Amino acid sequence: MKDAKTEYADIIDRPHHVSRKRAPMSPLARAAQFSPFAALTGYDDLIAESARWTQERSELDESEKERLDRVLRFLFQTGAPADITWFIPDARKRGGAYRTERGTIDRYDGMKRSITLNNGQTIPIDEISDIASDAFERAAAHDGLEK
Numbered sequence: 001m002k003d004a005k006t007e008y009a010d011i012i013d014r015p016h017h018v019s020r021k022r023a024p025m026s027p028l029a030r031a032a033q034f035s036p037f038a039a040l041t042g043y044d045d046l047i048a049e050s051a052r053w054t055q056e057r058s059e060l061d062e063s064e065k066e067r068l069d070r071v072l073r074f075l076f077q078t079g080a081p082a083d084i085t086w087f088i089p090d091a092r093k094r095g096g097a098y099r100t101e102r103g104t105i106d107r108y109d110g111m112k113r114s115i116t117l118n119n120g121q122t123i124p125i126d127e128i129s130d131i132a133s134d135a136f137e138r139a140a141a142h143d144g145l146e147k
Helices: 027-032 043-051 062-078 135-143
Strands: 082-089 096-103 105-109 114-117 122-124 128-132
Touching (some): 062 105, 082 122
Antiparallel strands (some): 082 096, 082 128, 105 114
16 A cells, blocks of 8 residues: 555645635535435435324223213214314324314214314324313213213
8 A cells, every 4th residue: 555645746735726706606606516316316205204202092892982972972963062072093103183162063974984173174083082071070970971
């Protein structure tokens, strides 16, 4: 292996060439000319996606499912307003998010197993995790809707 100082001795002590016609390029502009050749295109998007937070779906036991079924029937019959919380699965990764919407039940679709609130929001029944309403306190003793 040769020593670099002896191999390039003819050019190593020469002065750096500076153009008389063009101004020197700034370090930022010099770096920018190589940015289109970034080797990791999409890497920033991938990192942002992996950092995005999702929640795990909580599974309900049979007694809780039965209680929610009684509550839904009660709300549909009485037209009482309620806060309905349901799980929305994430389209890109495991998990999802819980959302709560307040309203009254306008429609029940047995084929799609969904309900539609008075504001037009459609909610899949199998994704409902909780229902809260002031009307339950009044009817709890009468109809067995205790929470």
